[in-house]
Amino acid sequence: MHRSKSKKALFGTAAAAGAAALVAGLVQSAGATEPNTTEPKDVGAAGAPTAITTISTGWSIPWGTYWMPDGSTALVTERNSFKVFKVTPSGAKTQVGSVPNSQTTGGEGGLMGVAVDPDWASNHYVYFMHTSSDGNRIARMTYDGTSLTGYKAILQGIKKAKYHNGGRLAFGPDGYLYATTGDAQTTSLAQDKNSLNGKILRLTKDGKPAPGNPFNNHIFSLGHRNPQGIAFDAQGRLWEAELGQSSKDELNLIKSGKNYGWPTCEGNCSVSGMTNPKKTWGVAEASPSGIAVVDGAVYMAALRGERLWQIPINAGNENVGTAKAHYVGTYGRLRAVTKVPGSNQLWLSTTNADGNGGEPAGSDKIFRVTIS
Template sequence: MTRDGILACSVSLALAVPLVALGQGTASAATDYQAEDARISQGTVATNHTGYTGSGFVDYTNVKGSYVEFTVDAAFAGTASVALRYANGTATDRPMDLSVNGAVAAPAVSFPATADWNTWATKAVNVTLKAGTNTLRATATTDNGGPNLDRVSLGTPADTQAPTRPGAPSCPDIGEDRLTLAWGASTDDTGVTAYDLYEHGNKLGEAPGTATARTLTGLTPNTTYDLTVIARDAAGNTSPASPVVDCTTRPSSDSTPPTVPGTLRADNVTSSSADLTWGPSTDDRAVVAYDVRSGTTVYKTVTTGTSTTLTGLACDSPYSLDVVARDAAGNVSPPGNTVTFTTNACATDGGVPSSISTLSSGWTIPWGTSWLPDGQSALVTERDDFRVWKLTRNGTRTQVGTVPNAVTTNGEGGLLGVAVDPRWETNHYVYFMHTAAEGNRVVRMTYDGGTLGGYKVLLQGIKKNRYHNGGRLLFGPDGLLYVSTGEAQQPDLAQDRNSLNGKILRMTTDGKPAPGNPFGNYVYSLGHRNPQGLAFDRTGRLWEAEFGNSSKDELNLIKPGANYGWPTCEGTCSVAGMTNPKATWNVSEASPSGIAIVRNVVYMASLRGERLWRVPIEGDTEKVGTPTAYYVGTYGRLRTVTKVPGADQLWLTTTNCDNNGGAADGSDQVFRVTIS
């Protein structure tokens, strides 16, 4: 090894090769910087070994403090991967400090022996760069000097900076079936490329990043739309949702309703379905749909023809149905005749809901439920006020505390899931998922049987937004904690294996990724939009219910490493590598939240659908039978369903007090449902 002074040269850019960026943001190319073109202190350029790239390599002097310094450029600030290609033909480790802009970023990085001086290895280190020019120095920390250094490959930092929140939206022009939505521009370090426009949690459309307004068409007259705007940059980073604006379309100039539909008939009645036919209605403009109803509850909307097969009916139950016609202006005809029938007897396998009664009232958005190990009481969370209650089997409830650091999102965020440690009697641990200032967290608290205490963050970095926060927690038969996370209104995150969003996560009780996870991180499954319900069946398999966007809601059987499709697929599709759901529903019939399994039957609570779905699993196969619905429209928005330990019973909660239900605080209830 030589003992020369400083050789100074300008750094040259060589071959660019692909490198996956760290964290969120786009993938970046790695730029190779040859060591022989860098600033060298107490070393020399050599060519006396083989396998190097460029015109040579740097042979460090055998002294402490010898270094090679590179000048590198970064398009913007962030974390970058530095890969140093080296050879060490001795048995002695030759550690080096890696410094950025004069400060040690990675001390005493090990460069152990390679097979010989002609065998090259790569050591990768993450460093933080500033935007613009940076110096990167590799300095020997022992008298043995550094290894032979061939080159440094630098990955350009990923763009992880999200655009700013768009300004408050407004509706400067409103018509009968359209409105113009305007908003204040967002800013971004690399530029806003698009704005996504949402009505509640469903994306209506988008506008280019240069726009601050867009006209939405195909709307219903005299209808209020709850609108927000989210900015997006080229890397896929999304802003927080804008403030909300409620805009109401004008009443239609068409005030003439369609005529009464013709005679309604019901034929081929089974235990879960009936064939309906009726005579057509007429309108001065056009009939656009028929609604099959029971009272004011719509069971099905038919847009083509005058017949349908109504499925999902509860067995051995009476039905009284009529049909009304609608036109594009929202005018509704008088109802036609009422048809009455009773579905056939129930199959005995798995049982059916036989009774429902109010267990407890006075709640405001009860969201998560988890039974204590004694099976006599459960902990229940309230989403928007962050309170935690103990609720007993006889309906007595007692507040046991609140979860600190929780915040709302004026949408679906707040205090969400709860899970009691299966070993609670020895450790007194309870786990929560909640929205915080920086995002969504999984945290742990202690519960002494009367009061919550302590607070420990186990997992952060789960992005939040107004909607699509996931939030369900459940312990599996393996003693590990399963966590559902939404894609935070940033669909591409669902397909990113390095993102915590749009996933089912599996973790240990001390906050680490569970051993055996398919990708070596927290991710258990991916491709989820807004996963909600989680339940294990009698064979230990995990089932999950998931909100769709505008087409299909899903019931999935979760397998480790499987991809459930979003945003490529919504519902069933034929894309290679995507796993199809076991059952789907139109979003108006479901919008599912919690699920529970009793006697090999999945029960799924539905929000927009305002019903409890019963979905039998066919033995221990991966097939499910015909879904049927109970309590349609009777109790409003159903949020969480939980099996009662040791009994064929369910607890079922409403969330009619949320921003979609609009009921007064204290209007929600917890019901007890018996299965027989």
């Protein structure tokens, strides 16, 4: 992972509570510096990974994974081929199309995140974040369960670079689409409220700024270097994993309007107006990409660190527990980690064919991990 340039539904009652928490609790103005969070001994996840099974092989840089609302299949993107596949719970894959107007950057750009509309049954919309000739963009296509058709760019003007493109998409319990963007190797953009880069964005299904955004534009939070993982917990809180430059990678609890520090801070700092991470790692043991929340813990896939981190979170407060590493050096670079609907399981994918893992095209895999 590049380090030498710039840093850093299916919802019922629980979802309604999560949405309320998001709107009432997270949509707030930026505040003062938060203190460092300790790791209380009483915080712990109910389970841990107990089994891992290879379910699909023959992949080349599977970057994004997102389940259909009914849990019947998942959509998986390949970064450099721009192909999109549907994959059954047993791992059988079928190409359903590709995303047009895509291109690579010779580094980390290409076809990245995917998200399925919570109202897919009625509108058949899916969303992609990808690199194009004019920059990174978010696009919407129609998916009928068999093939992708149509193409509409709903948000453009996100600068691209060889590295630091962000790229993850996820729908929140509030029904809006969240997207991560990197600083495009221009550190000042992360603090620029007129730039879409170095941010977490919150937008409508048509690509407009979501109502209630803190700066009356697309920006939900700022001060990010290269965020590649976002996931919501059972309380509707948004967690984010972010690649640092040379000292600290981060796990952040994201709130509306907060400034997460880059490039002023990498990891914890005491600068007024900057929000500290809930957890940090040395870059050699993490370099995080995707995250998922299962059974009271954030699971974070590590690229350079070649491991799956388990970080217990507390439903009643913002504390996190002691992080545990699984599969260290066993499967290589881990990119996407996604909760399987209706079960305490994860899908975990490798990107060892991404130029940093030293493996040929077709060598990447998707695993199923059981949490118990």
